[in-house]
Amino acid sequence: MLEKFTVIKGRAVPLRGEDIDTDRIIPARFMKSVTFEGLGQYLFYDERFDEKGNPKPHPLNDPRYQGATILLVEAGFGSGSSREHAPQAIKRAGFRAIIGESFAEIFFGNATAIGLPCVSLAPEDLAVLFQAVEQDPNLEVEIDLVNKEVRFGDRVAPLFIREEAREALTEGLWDPIGELLQAGELLDQFDRKLPYPRRAE
């Protein structure tokens, strides 16, 4: 049984910046592997460490935010490549959800398919949340996918997420493989009906 994501509670780490691309999330040189293992340690590597490997000032290096499980981002997060390594690195670094203004299409799909919910807030609510978390790193943030709201302090902000993705997450259907396989014989019908490229003999 897949996990059903209903309410996710935790502290959040604020990561400012628009259009943060997947090359920044996980630089390509760390994808030279046939597994996803160990990717978490390379999350935002070039932003967090200099060329000698010394830590740079970065929210993910800030001790006040250690142990945070919610990543707070701005608009256009995850643009660029289709590498699932990006959401995998975020998940493997210990994050359970992402709150932002908007997400790149492929990134959003990849994240959902591995059970990493990405929810959007209206810009004004997001701005308040950023400020609140920057002022109080211990602030508890609640993402309620059932009632479609994010709660923090005394504020309740409506969250936005594609209805299909929300349902998949709350019902534990976010990994579609089981349901796809159930199509069985229907698949063979499509394979017979639809042409595929063949090399002329």
Add this chain to the structure above:
Amino acid sequence: MGKTLYDKVWEAHEVRKLRNGQSQLFIDLHLLHEVTSPQAFGMLKDLGLKVRYPHRTFATVDHIVPTHDRTEPFQDPLAQAMLEALRENTKEHGITFFDLGSGNQGIVHVIGPQLGLTQPGMTIACGDSHTSTHGAFGAVAFGIGTSQVRDVLATQTLAAQKLKVRRINVEGKLGPGVYAKDVILHIIRSLGVKGGLGYAYEYGGSAVEAMDMESRMTLCNMSIEGGARIGYVNPDETTFAYLEGRPYSPKGAEWEEAKKRWLAFRSDPDATYDDVVTFRAEEIAPTVTWGITPGQAIPIDGRIPLLSELPEEERAVAEEALAYMGFQPGQPIKGVPIQVAFIGSCTNARLSDLREVARHLKGHKVKKGVRALVVPGSEWVARKAEEEGIAEIFREAGFAWRNPGCSMCLAMNPDRLEGDELAASSSNRNYKGRMGSPRGRTVLMSPVMVAAAAIAGEIADAREVFGIGR
């Protein structure tokens, strides 16, 4: 009410509705490469599943391939391991693999069209965001993640969600020295890198209809940089002329039938779109980027914007870009010194790209101190370029002529920037660190503009360097 090509292809491939409201979509053609597939094969194994229709999947190796010395084992054992994994996985599951030295290896988005694998009306998926390239043929083609690669291997289907469609018209005639690359950079700079979120882009209008297939591929390739997961052009006689006689294209009576079927996928004249945008071809200049997103672009004779000229929401990224690139607001882009010139990538490494550069490059020399390399898109492109004398023109001019692969575009092989080197590049992404050095800088432009920069040793207007249109 009329339908778009996207609507028609979707309807023909929708297997059924899933419980959460998504569609189960059949994928006609699945392409694999070595970076995003090994984990998918691992997942299949864990689940005890097989590749359901191996005749619908084709593989090649491109991202990690060294372009200088391809002797195996590679210097980089991690790269060698990825190649071995793909060899084993394709062999075990009966998948056609275009390996190094097969004559057909190359960048996955170059070989698909070149072999005739890519055909109109198809759904095409690959674990690579530039799969949008194949839309040039009137296919619905898009990048997927590794879990979805697993889904396609196991079921030939995906859980998918229908996008909205934006029609983008480019009307009129492109000026001399202005290419498809300039058109797409212009579109992205106008609509923004988030402009295409939730949309498929349908490109049309007289300037697009006049483009050859390889230009249309460049156009569709960078849809994703504009936020659109899918970009396509309706198939026409230009499409058919390109496909006829390719190794995997239908032959004989099947060819005639296929053309009829393909034409029926074209968007209806009365199709309804969720949005329509029109550009004038004459207003598009050779365009180059100045920042760290593909939307931060200006005409070659333009100036880098002042922060006060930008909409408020773009200022923070602009400031970050200026600091990273070492540029001043308001400075001209022309005249910025370069250290590296790169011609290659799935955007611009096809035979017509190389032919067009060679036509202008003949008799010129790369400026001393500039490291210039050209990486053909495939073994076939490289072979043709040798036969036509194009490779020799590049060598004569001082370019290193390399073996095919993705190379410096994302630097998963030994080709990379050092320190804060600045590259004039025909690739598709100018992200921070993209070309392998965490401080490396990328300025995107057309291949002819890269050649002009290589000769001038600085960002230059190819129309002036080569006297184009004079």
